[in-house]
Amino acid sequence: MSYSGRTGFPFVSVRGEVMKDDINSPWHEGELAIQRSVGVAEHMDIPGRTRLRKLLLEQHREFFPLLPFIVLGAVDPDGEVWATLRAGPPGFLTSPDPKILSFRLNRDVDDPADVGMNDGDSVAVLGIDLSTRRRNRLNGIVRRSGAESFSLEVIQSFGNCPRYIHHRNPIFIGDTDAPAKFPPQMLPSLTGRAREIITQADTFFVGSYIDAKDGSRQVDVSHRGGKPGFVRLDEDDTFTIPDFNGNLFFNTLGNFLINPKAGLLFVDFSTGDELQLTGEAKIILDSPEIAAFQGAERIWQFRARRAIYRPDALPLRWSLVGDGASPSSLMTGDWQEAKKRLRASEIAGVGFVSLISRMKRLLSVRWNWSRPTGTVCYTTGPVNISLSASSLRATKLCWSGPTRSRCRRPRTNIASASSGRVSFRGTFIV
Numbered sequence: 169m170s171y172s173g174r175t176g177f178p179f180v181s182v183r184g185e186v187m188k189d190d191i192n193s194p195w196h197e198g199e200l201a202i203q204r205s206v207g208v209a210e211h212m213d214i215p216g217r218t219r220l221r222k223l224l225l226e227q228h229r230e231f232f233p234l235l236p237f238i239v240l241g242a243v244d245p246d247g248e249v250w251a252t253l254r255a256g257p258p259g260f261l262t263s264p265d266p267k268i269l270s271f272r273l274n275r276d277v278d279d280p281a282d283v284g285m286n287d288g289d290s291v292a293v294l295g296i297d298l299s300t301r302r303r304n305r306l307n308g309i310v311r312r313s314g315a316e317s318f319s320l321e322v323i324q325s326f327g328n329c330p331r332y333i334h335h336r337n338p339i340f341i342g343d344t345d346a347p348a349k350f351p352p353q354m355l356p357s358l359t360g361r362a363r364e365i366i367t368q369a370d371t372f373f374v375g376s377y378i379d380a381k382d383g384s385r386q387v388d389v390s391h392r393g394g395k396p397g398f399v400r401l402d403e404d405d406t407f408t409i410p411d412f413n414g415n416l417f418f419n420t421l422g423n424f425l426i427n428p429k430a431g432l433l434f435v436d437f438s439t440g441d442e443l444q445l446t447g448e449a450k451i452i453l454d455s456p457e458i459a460a461f462q463g464a465e466r467i468w469q470f471r472a473r474r475a476i477y478r479p480d481a482l483p484l485r486w487s488l489v490g491d492g493a494s495p496s497s498l499m500t501g502d503w504q505e506a507k508k509r510l511r512a513s514e515i516a517g518v519g520f521v522s523l524i525s526r527m528k529r530l531l532s533v534r535w536n537w538s539r540p541t542g543t544v545c546y547t548t549g550p551v552n553i554s555l556s557a558s559s560l561r562a563t564k565l566c567w568s569g570p571t572r573s574r575c576r577r578p579r580t581n582i583a584s585a586s587s588g589r590v591s592f593r594g595t596f597i598v
Contacts, residue, residue: 194220196378196386199422205453206465208416216417221325222267228304228325229263232295236338237484238271241292241375241389241431242284248446248474250281251375251389251433255484256344261295269293269306270319274345278352280444280476281431287312290385292375293320298486299337301330301494305419307387324386329415332393334370335492336437342483355475358405362477365434365443366407370396370497375431376423376449388419393497400503406471407432408457410464412500421468424449430470437486441479447472460509462501 193200194216195209203209224232232238237255244250260272276282285291289310296303306325312318355362370393377387392409400408411421424430430449435442451468458464 195417196380196422196426198378198425199418201425202418202421202451203416206416212416219326223322224263224266224269224304224306224325225327226266228295228327229266231297231302231304232261232263232269233259235261235295235297236340237482239294239296239373239389239391239433240281240285241294241377241387242281242289243377243385243387244280244284247429249375249377249387249429249431250279250284250444250446251373251431252279252281252444253373253433253435253442253482254279255340255482257340260344267322268319269308269322270317272317275315278348278478278481280446280474285310285312285318287318290323290377290387291320292377292387292389294373294389294391296333296391298333298335301333301335303328303330303333303391305388305390323384326417328391330494331414331496332412332494333391334393334494334497335489336486337489338484338486340483341440341485344483346483348478348481350479352481353477353479355477358401358472358475361441361479362443362475363401365436365441366399366401368396369399369434370394370493371435371437372399373433373435374420375433376420376427376429378423378426386423388423390420393494394500395493395497395502397502397504398497398500406469408467408469408503410458410461410500411466411468412463412496413465421451421466424451424468432470432472435482437488439480440482440485441477442481443475443477445470445472445475447474456510456513457506460501460506460513461503462505463499464501 193213195203195212200209203212236258237253238261239251239253241249241251254273254276256272262270264270287310290307291310292305292307294303294305304325304327306320306322308320308323310318311321358366372392373389374392375387375389377385379385394410394412398410402408428448428450430447432445432447433442434445447470449468449470451466452458453466455467458467461467
């Protein structure tokens with residue numbers, strides 16, 4: 169892997185670097201690169217072989233017909249990837265065969281993703297039920313013979329956990345086949361209503377893809393959730409997004425390493441407005457903002473080349489259940505908190521980035537700001553970690569390896585705060 173970057177932050181490139189064992193791996197080289205960066209590539213080999221399937225399980229075939237909407241990822245003729253959300257009455261999705269998912273959906277000329285859903289195109293699907301936090305992802309090839317429906321030949325299917333999904337209940341307020349009330353708006357910049365949607369969002373969807381060496385295309389679309397405002401939008405329209413702990417598949421980030429093109433979809437669940445963007449993403453593995461943002465294990469940035477605002481585009485509205493905030497999201501931070509931590513670090517003369525850069529890519533540490541507490545040491549097995557934390561308090565050390573995952577309190581008399589995480593591979597002395 170190599171490091172480069174146009175904004176001063178390093179990011180990984182894996183083009184042309186394929187290790188010997190990668191050929192038989194269930195993961196492509198981008199996914200493997202991220203897995204190696206956190207020391208879980210060997211551990212994820214068996215889950216990759218058992219959980220990535222070439223068909224829909226019976227429970228997923230029963231799940232899709234229950235949904236009132238579907239999230240899709242598609243690539244337009246110019247190679248730009250888009251994410252979109254399409255609604256229909258329950259039953260508009262069916263699976264007549266374990267290797268087929270059928271859609272009763274009309275063409276939509278206002279949707280920039282629609283031109284990437286022609287016969288033979290590769291698309292991605294995310295089935296997500298916000299009212300139960302269930303979700304299933306798949307990708308495949310479109311088979312279309314008309315404008316009112318199409319089928320998808322399943323190439324890859326797998327389930328996802330309910331983490332970071334906020335509990336919302338949907339209700340239809342209009343006909344799913346009715347034309348849009350307002351035309352789409354091509355945005356030259358992200359101001360006004362667009363900026364409001366982005367900075368207040370607690371959820372968005374992201375599409376990505378790679379073109380494999382065998383000529384096939386693998387498209388992915390996934391869900392991202394956090395506290396409201398977890399997506400930062402700077403004055404120059406750069407998005408900065410924390411990447412939290414997940415299933416260790418790294419489908420999205422792995423795709424970005426090979427092909428940085430990305431498509432983002434933001435939905436205002438109370439108005440049905442959609443904001444669709446396509447552009448380029450960049451992964452950042454080493455930055456003081458990673459340590460400062462609670463729960464972040466990496467961050468990534470996005471710059472849009474095209475942005476389309478579609479007011480009142482959806483016939484659905486969602487209401488957030490009173491206590492419906494995702495418990496996983498509640499354990500994460502926000503950008504205001506991260507800013508305060510960075511400022512406190514500067515005042516105390518303790519740099520987050522100095523520790524992280526010394527730990528390289530294979531070790532990531534999370535801690536909490538506190539009064540001076542001295543040195544924290546914890547040793548087990550082949551791992552030797554000594555953190556000089558004169559102005560930081562370590563609260564919990566967690567590690568994952570090929571066969572186990574554990575958490576232990578440090579062997580000190582330091583009082584516990586919120587939990588942190590240490591991921592490692594090998595022996596480190598910092």
